Amino acid sequence: MTSETPVIEIRHLHKAYGSLEVLKGVDISAPKGHVVSLIGSSGSGKSTLLRCCNLLEDSQQGEVLFKGEPVRWKGEGHNRRPADAGQVLRIRTNLSMVFQQFNLWSHMTILQNVMEAPLTVLRRDRAEVEAAARAYLDKVGIGDKCDAYPAQLSGGQQQRAAIARALCMEPEALLFDEPTSALDPELEQEVVKVIKDLASEGRTMMIVTHDMKLAADVSDHVVFLHQGLIEEQGAPDTLFGAPKSERLRGFLSATT
Ligand code: ADP
Numbered sequence: 635m636t637s638e639t640p641v642i643e644i645r646h647l648h649k650a651y652g653s654l655e656v657l658k659g660v661d662i663s664a665p666k667g668h669v670v671s672l673i674g675s676s677g678s679g680k681s682t683l684l685r686c687c688n689l690l691e692d693s694q695q696g697e698v699l700f701k702g703e704p705v706r707w708k709g710e711g712h713n714r715r716p717a718d719a720g721q722v723l724r725i726r727t728n729l730s731m732v733f734q735q736f737n738l739w740s741h742m743t744i745l746q747n748v749m750e751a752p753l754t755v756l757r758r759d760r761a762e763v764e765a766a767a768r769a770y771l772d773k774v775g776i777g778d779k780c781d782a783y784p785a786q787l788s789g790g791q792q793q794r795a796a797i798a799r800a801l802c803m804e805p806e807a808l809l810f811d812e813p814t815s816a817l818d819p820e821l822e823q824e825v826v827k828v829i830k831d832l833a834s835e836g837r838t839m840m841i842v843t844h845d846m847k848l849a850a851d852v853s854d855h856v857v858f859l860h861q862g863l864i865e866e867q868g869a870p871d872t873l874f875g876a877p878k879s880e881r882l883r884g885f886l887s888a889t890t
């Protein structure tokens with residue numbers, strides 16, 4: 635891999651659910667160490683695009699590349715799916731996802747939640763995984779919550795636990811889908827702070843967010859999606875400071 639090879643690259647991706655065309659030819663890439671934010675109205679295809687990146691969704695046309703390596707597919711049209719389960723697993727474990735609703739396992743403690751996938755999916759050594767899990771929980775500021783269950787934590791703490799869980803997979807990149815949307819405003823900031831810390835460490839990230847301030851603060855590149863197509867993209871200063879498209883101007887004035 636050369637230094638220019640992006641961690642994630644999507645070329646001309648088309649995705650439909652039945653007759654509903656959700657992505658209509660999207661190109662996007664996340665170079666190593668960069669933060670790419672996706673913004674756009676509800677229903678514009680942001681979550682679908684993120685899920686296509688880590689192969690939680692298949693697609694009908696176009697290419698998904700992980701560190702320059704194209705995903706191999708079999709079948710045609712709506713039967714098209716990845717051909718190699720090992721490749722899918724490798725990509726999925728290297729692109730850890732953080733969801734709006736945290737998706738922690740309610741019957742496991744916070745520490746068990748963070749340790750689960752490294753132990754069962756990656757089959758790493760238990761003592762090593764536990765040490766790493768405790769360190770990541772410390773890093774996101776909830777090292778004292780190891781033995782608590784998710785329901786005993788605030789939303790902000792649960793989301794930070796979910797971020798620690800994603801980090802404990804030692805992924806190449808992190809994918810965030812509206813990580814602060816389910817949180818009360820006063821809890822949002824504690825999660826924003828963790829995301830900013832990760833950005834300043836040079837982590838590769840793709841972030842779907844409705845928080846324009848977060849997108850402006852952490853992104854190297856911002857993509858505005860409209861009805862399954864990229865309407866406008868660029869550096870945050872340009873995109874937010876001098877939006878060109880009428881639609882983006884309308885979107886921004888409605889969200890701020
Ligand atoms: P966003 O995240 O930008 O709000 P989504 O990617 O979630 O948008 O959804 C884009 C469109 O795809 C919406 O019209 C949504 O209803 C539809 N959609 C999303 N997931 C599915 C699914 N599993 N089955 C059918 N339609 C879906």
Ligand code: MG
Pocket residue numbers: 680681682812
């Ligand atoms: Mg969404």
